[in-house]
Amino acid sequence: MPELPEVETIARGLAKRVTGDTIESVWLGQKKEPLKSPASEIAATLEHGRIAAVRRMGKNIVFDLEQNHVARAPSPAKSRKLNRKQKSTQALSTTQTEAGEGARPTHIPTNPKAQWIVHLGMTGRLQVCEPEAEIAKHTHAILKLKSGRELRFVDPRRFGRLSVAQAGDFAASGVEPLEIDLDRFISLFRGRKTPIKSALLNQNLLRGVGNIYADESLFRSNLRPRRRASTITRDQLEKLLLAIREVLKEAIALGGSSISDYVNSDGEEGFFQLQHRVYAREAEPCLVCKTPVKRIVIAGRSSHYCPKCQK
Numbered sequence: 001m002p003e004l005p006e007v008e009t010i011a012r013g014l015a016k017r018v019t020g021d022t023i024e025s026v027w028l029g030q031k032k033e034p035l036k037s038p039a040s041e042i043a044a045t046l047e048h049g050r051i052a053a054v055r056r057m058g059k060n061i062v063f064d065l066e067q068n069h070v071a072r073a074p075s076p077a078k079s080r081k082l083n084r085k086q087k088s089t090q091a092l093s094t095t096q097t098e099a100g101e102g103a104r105p106t107h108i109p110t111n112p113k114a115q116w117i118v119h120l121g122m123t124g125r126l127q128v129c130e131p132e133a134e135i136a137k138h139t140h141a142i143l144k145l146k147s148g149r150e151l152r153f154v155d156p157r158r159f160g161r162l163s164v165a166q167a168g169d170f171a172a173s174g175v176e177p178l179e180i181d182l183d184r185f186i187s188l189f190r191g192r193k194t195p196i197k198s199a200l201l202n203q204n205l206l207r208g209v210g211n212i213y214a215d216e217s218l219f220r221s222n223l224r225p226r227r228r229a230s231t232i233t234r235d236q237l238e239k240l241l242l243a244i245r246e247v248l249k250e251a252i253a254l255g256g257s258s259i260s261d262y263v264n265s266d267g268e269e270g271f272f273q274l275q276h277r278v279y280a281r282e283a284e285p286c287l288v289c290k291t292p293v294k295r296i297v298i299a300g301r302s303s304h305y306c307p308k309c310q311k
């Protein structure tokens with residue numbers, strides 16, 4: 001499952017590719033699970049939207065859209081949900097006239113802050129490709145862009161979710177770990193009797209810290225995953241916050257070099273990996289003290305730690 005650094009990297013890659021482009025038409029598949037908002041609402045929000053920005057919020061990829069409603073030549077309903085066979089001809093004929101070179105300046109921004117929110121789930125991918133590129137199996141959405149390219153959402157396991165929000169009101173729960181200040185961070189754990197590992201994974205507290213990065217951050221700050229959050233001192237929490245930031249930033253930096261592979265590929269081979277120090281290294285020697293790394297299960301998730309380095 002893509003974690004925060006992967007989502008950040010993917011969002012940055014998409015921002016480079018599609019910022020400034022305009023969504024001309026939208027095709028949505030028949031499967032219901034990927035659509036968190038009604039299909040008609042997604043199509044109506046996305047069509048004619050100019051992509052002003054693409055960014056990560058928690059583990060979501062958020063497209064900020066400047067909604068250009070066309071004053072004349074209203075979008076025909078048929079272009080909203082196109083059958084793949086009709087797609088190319090109809091979409092091109094309606095949109096090319098609307099977008100004609102300055103001939104009809106009829107775009108009036110009426111809703112500058114609509115948002116398209118994509119959660120990749122386990123296996124979701126966003127592809128930017130040429131229209132003639134073969135449509136992958138499990139493609140659930142195709143956005144035709146003014147530049148001629150297509151933005152496609154592919155998700156074999158269908159845990160990914162597409163939704164829209166109006167007037168920029170989408171707010172992911174929790175606080176961004178890369179933005180939170182120390183006092184706020186400390187206050188998240190005050191009086192919390194749960195294991196620190198569970199608290200780190202709680203998306204209502206911190207946004208987007210997943211299993212791997214929680215284990216790696218706890219190792220770097222010498223804290224055991226089972227340690228009760230409320231017993232951790234201020235100094236240790238400061239160390240933990242620094243470790244979380246360091247781990248996430250390293251992973252984001254690593255991701256920068258492989259992003260083009262990832263966004264365009266059909267497989268996961270472009271996925272980058274942080275050099276894990278404890279995660280998935282059960283029974284292997286700790287990189288600091290050579291003690292075998294232990295694996296325990298907390299709230300159904302594997303946790304890895306060094307019994308000597310982490311207290």
Ligand SMILES: [Zn+2]
Nearest residue numbers: 286289306309
């Ligand atoms: Zn150790």
